[in-house]
Amino acid sequence: MEIILALLVGILYTAGVYMLLRRSILKFIIGIIFMSNATNLLVFLAGGLAAGKPAFTETAANAASETVADPVPQALVLTAIVIGLGIVVFTLALKFRFFQETGSDDLDQLQQTDN
Amino acid sequence: MNALAFPILLPLFFVVLFILINSHQWARRVAIIGGTLMLGVSTYLFVQVLEQKVLVLNVGGWPAPFGISLVMDIFSGLMLLASSFIVFVITLYAHEFVRNKEVNKKFYLFFFALVMGVNGAFITGDVFNLYVWFEVMLMASFVMITMESSRHQLEGGIKYMALNLVGSLFFLAGLGLLYGKTGTLSMAHLAQLMNGGNPIQMMNLPTVLFFVAFGIKAAIFPLFFWLPSSYHTPGITVTSLFAGLLTKVGVYALIRFFTLFFVQDQEFWHTLLMILAGLTMVVGGMAASTHFETRRILSYHIISQIGYMIMGLAIYTPLAIAGAIFFTIHNMIAKTNTFLISGVINKLQGTYYLKNVGGLYRRQPFLAILFFIPAMALAGIPPLSGFFGKIMLVKAGFDSRDYLITAVAIYTGILTLYSMVKIWNEAFLKKDPDEHRKEPFQKAGWAEVLPSVLLGMASVAMGLFAAYVFEYTLEAANQLLDSSVYVEHVLKP
Numbered sequence: 001m002e003i004i005l006a007l008l009v010g011i012l013y014t015a016g017v018y019m020l021l022r023r024s025i026l027k028f029i030i031g032i033i034f035m036s037n038a039t040n041l042l043v044f045l046a047g048g049l050a051a052g053k054p055a056f057t058e059t060a061a062n063a064a065s066e067t068v069a070d071p072v073p074q075a076l077v078l079t080a081i082v083i084g085l086g087i088v089v090f091t092l093a094l095k096f097r098f099f100q101e102t103g104s105d106d107l108d109q110l111q112q113t114d115n
Numbered sequence: 116m117n118a119l120a121f122p123i124l125l126p127l128f129f130v131v132l133f134i135l136i137n138s139h140q141w142a143r144r145v146a147i148i149g150g151t152l153m154l155g156v157s158t159y160l161f162v163q164v165l166e167q168k169v170l171v172l173n174v175g176g177w178p179a180p181f182g183i184s185l186v187m188d189i190f191s192g193l194m195l196l197a198s199s200f201i202v203f204v205i206t207l208y209a210h211e212f213v214r215n216k217e218v219n220k221k222f223y224l225f226f227f228a229l230v231m232g233v234n235g236a237f238i239t240g241d242v243f244n245l246y247v248w249f250e251v252m253l254m255a256s257f258v259m260i261t262m263e264s265s266r267h268q269l270e271g272g273i274k275y276m277a278l279n280l281v282g283s284l285f286f287l288a289g290l291g292l293l294y295g296k297t298g299t300l301s302m303a304h305l306a307q308l309m310n311g312g313n314p315i316q317m318m319n320l321p322t323v324l325f326f327v328a329f330g331i332k333a334a335i336f337p338l339f340f341w342l343p344s345s346y347h348t349p350g351i352t353v354t355s356l357f358a359g360l361l362t363k364v365g366v367y368a369l370i371r372f373f374t375l376f377f378v379q380d381q382e383f384w385h386t387l388l389m390i391l392a393g394l395t396m397v398v399g400g401m402a403a404s405t406h407f408e409t410r411r412i413l414s415y416h417i418i419s420q421i422g423y424m425i426m427g428l429a430i431y432t433p434l435a436i437a438g439a440i441f442f443t444i445h446n447m448i449a450k451t452n453t454f455l456i457s458g459v460i461n462k463l464q465g466t467y468y469l470k471n472v473g474g475l476y477r478r479q480p481f482l483a484i485l486f487f488i489p490a491m492a493l494a495g496i497p498p499l500s501g502f503f504g505k506i507m508l509v510k511a512g513f514d515s516r517d518y519l520i521t522a523v524a525i526y527t528g529i530l531t532l533y534s535m536v537k538i539w540n541e542a543f544l545k546k547d548p549d550e551h552r553k554e555p556f557q558k559a560g561w562a563e564v565l566p567s568v569l570l571g572m573a574s575v576a577m578g579l580f581a582a583y584v585f586e587y588t589l590e591a592a593n594q595l596l597d598s599s600v601y602v603e604h605v606l607k608p
Binding site for chain 2: 020025028032035036039040042043044045046047048072073076079080083086087090091094095097098101102110112113114
């Protein structure tokens with residue numbers, strides 16, 4: 001399971017970086033979505049997987065043995081997903097406003113504020 | 116129990132309040148009240164932290180390594196005090212400068228959201244919590260930077276957003292790996308583990324991810340490109356606020372992480388930090404000297420000054436870290452002040468381009484003096500604040516035999532002086548290129564220059580009473596370099 005998830009994280013990062021380097025702003029945002037999902041999975045994976053185990057048990061004895069999953073990475077990922085959602089919504093709104101203003105989706109047009 | 120939650124709760128209260136306030140007359144007044152209260156709370160907490168060394172609040176009553184703790188040591192206290200002072204001054208400034216009614220309503224809401232993020236980042240003792248405060252700060256700053264939705268702002272906003280989002284992803288990835296390696300995210304617990312008998316292997320991977328994340332936020336050398344292409348697009352109030360607070364939070368996080376628990380492989384990291392510090396100073400300073408638009412000069416100049424703070428961290432002696440903290444506080448005050456005055460110049464003459472302004476010394480000598488103080492403070496002319504910050508860093512550099520970086524720091528001082536003298540000559544000394552632009556000539560009123568007066572007084576005071584400020588920063592540096600005090604207070608309440 002770890003191997004599959006690790007490969008998936010790698011593929012998502014690859015796809016994300018590829019999309020980030022495209023000229024379209026929309027593709028850039030898709031790249032951000034890929035990378036943010038890859039990062040969430042990475043956090044989840046790095047925290048250690050325990051397939052099919054509950055995060056909380058009723059007795060301390062169960063918690064001491066290896067029958068529980070670590071709830072902290074789950075909580076971290078949950079928070080990160082919510083933050084990621086907010087950010088994607090904002091980037092889409094920003095892209096939409098930029099399109100309304102200029103009629104362009106081309107990142108190479110963004111040269112007016114550089115020098 | 117202590118008042119440590121207030122730097123977060125107070126701005127949150129004002130965020131909610133500004134959803135309800137619709138009159139923009141009232142919004143401006145309430146904002147000044149908010150800024151004053153913020154300053155009051157930070158001063159109170161600073162006095163407290165001087166007495167008790169470290170303040171800890173375990174949120175929700177969970178004991179330290181399991182729950183999120185808010186921690187304030189003297190370094191946090193100093194940063195919080197300085198940032199609250201900037202916030203207070205900017206609420207005064209915004210009263211005169213945010214005139215656009217539509218913008219105004221939303222402006223203060225996000226203003227206080229940003230303040231909440233910054234304060235939270237300064238006082239949190241948990242790595243994931245720091246990530247959340249960074250995101251709060253980022254979201255608020257995204258909205259503020261694109262607030263008027265002009266083409267330039269949207270373009271600058273996209274660039275700002277793009278690099279900062281990638282930075283947050285690096286942060287989150289580093290955090291995940293750090294948790295995977297150590298099983299904890301409490302900074303005190305991490306410090307205990309890293310300084311313990313058997314250091315954890317392979318820590319460089321999370322370290323490098325955090326380094327890139329904070330490097331983007333702090334705008335150090337190869338990662339700073341979002342800053343100069345976005346900082347000159349929003350209104351001057353927003354730019355001043357960003358210049359005063361945002362990059363400094365990145366510097367704060369770098370200093371905090373690299374003194375508290377990223378202490379492995381010091382030779383490699385300190386060499387890297389030192390090289391990047393030198394390049395940041397020189398590249399920023401040179402880029403600043405090629406521009407002729409005040410906000411762009413000052414934006415590049417922010418980058419140049421970040422180099423000094425990183426240099427202090429790289430040298431890593433008590434004097435150097437104290438110098439870095441002193442320099443950061445001085446820079447927040449003086450840098451914000453120069454931006455505020457460039458806003459006043461724009462208001463008087465309608466442009467930020469130095470070619471098209473002039474003659475202000477003859478017409479407004481008082482404004483000229485107000486600019487002269489922070490400009491010379493930044494250039495490091497005694498007896499102003501920048502001189503003492505620089506002399507501490509230079510002395511620390513000589514003491515630890517890092518002659519090259521010290522020479523670069525001194526040379527960059529000349530570049531700074533050049534940029535500042537350029538603005539001074541062009542805007543104040545030379546004749547107005549357009550003698551008949553406005554008749555009668557518009558003058559800056561008291562309300563417009565009062566914020567600059569306050570910041571200028573702070574710069575002078577920091578220079579005149581440098582010995583006292585130095586004592587505090589040295590104490591903060593000693594606390595940073597000896598993490599046992601921090602760990603003891605947090606883990607054994």
